[in-house]
Amino acid sequence: MITPLQRFLDCMEYRPSDRRPNHELGAWPQTRDRWAREAPQAVADLSWRWFWDEPALNLDPREYVKVNYGFLPPYEAEVLEETPEYQVFRDANGRVRKALVEGAVGGSRMSMDQYVSFPVRGPEDWPDVRRRLGAALDARYPADLAGQAARWAERDYTLVLGENCAANGFYWRAREFMGTKALSLAWYDYPHLMHEMMAFFADFIIETSRPVLALVQPEYFVLNEDMSMKTGPLLSPRTYREFIQPHLRRMVDFMKGMGVRYFAVDTDGDPTLLVPLLMDAGVDVLWPIERASGISPQRLRERFGRALRLWGGVDKRVLTQGPAAIRAHLLEFAPLIEEGGFIPTVDHTVPPDVSWDDFRAYMEAKQALLAGEFGRLG
Helix, strand or coil: CCCHHHHHHHHHCCCCCCCCCCCCCCECHHHHHHHHHHCHHHHCCCCCCCCCCEHHHCECCEEEECCCCCCECCCCCEEEEECCCEEEEECCCCCEEEEECCCCECCECCCCCEEEECCCCCHHHHHHHHCCECCCCHHHCCCCHHHHHHHHCCCCCEEEECCCCCCECHHHHHHHHHCHHHHHHHHHHCHHHHHHHHHHHHHHHHHHHHHHHCCCCCCEEEEECCCEECCEECCCHHHHHHHCHHHHHHHHHHHHHCCCCEEEEECCCCCHHHHHHHHHCCCCEEECCCHHHCCCHHHHHHHHCCCCEEECCECHHHHHCCHHHHHHHHHCCHHHHHHCCEECCECCCECCCCCHHHHHHHHHHHHHHHCCCHHHCC
16 A cells, blocks of 8 residues: 555656645635535535645645744734725734735635835844744744654655745745835845845744754755746846855755755746756755746756656646546646656646636546546546
8 A cells, every 4th residue: 555655755756656646735715615605515524725635635645844934023913094995904024015805705815915015125124024033933833843753753644844835935035025126126236135134044944944853854845935927037047046046055955964855946937047046956846837927847847857846737727618628738747647756736726717517627637647547538
């Protein structure tokens, strides 16, 4: 009997197995509401924690070492203005945001917020942010970490350091501090600050992770970056090489030196120009391979070879086109499924224009794909 852990490792190491892992990211709250109307009995028992597991969808289980890599103390969240149409508020990261009320479900909105202001406007603001990122504080870890580590030593499933978006990366965190426009200028206007910020953040992740990795060695760690848009990265390869890559390499070397098998980077958009720098720093995995940006797992494999594992790559837009289109789309991945090093998932969370029937058709067809039963898709 092949365990979920063995299945994951077989895939990552390009070995044959009973099938490839079945993973997914999740669904919008608005999608959940739609499906609850369309198929209340079918979705009644779903946990919606798809990163962990979902037995009703045959998702492979994963578990996460819960580490708080965020602000301690956080900024005080407060509502600054509220109308029937929108709300202006300060969040726990110190940003002032304007959010539409219409269409919101469970705090999730149908469009991105407007970001009004950020906690770092220049070097003088950095010390107050930095003091909120004290490394290795007791409050960053589960109270029973040692006991959980003993249980994880006997695991037969994949273990991950940090939950999704727990460890936001160099670009992501700097954008949270400053905003996209100000950050785009800061590499040039405040180079000393940016060098300090990038070095500090690598040190923070390393030292906060060290007590955990002294007890347990997870299969992988994800650095969430979101540093690309549809037409390419939001910073040049030259800027990335100067400010971020040396510290990324330090982080990767530390993680692998402490027993973490794989280091993954999550970025939406098209990061192709930065991928050689990521790989040179030791990154093993790229995801979610957002198809609307014009990239695909097939082209990434052709260009970068087996050293780069790939997760994601299923075009969410195809899921609205019916079972025949979904099967044809999945069949395109057959060579990668056979080869290994690829775990197909929807290239982000499932949006509310996808019906339950179409999503169910996708999951049924994907299970045939994962098992290598390509004839069922033809």
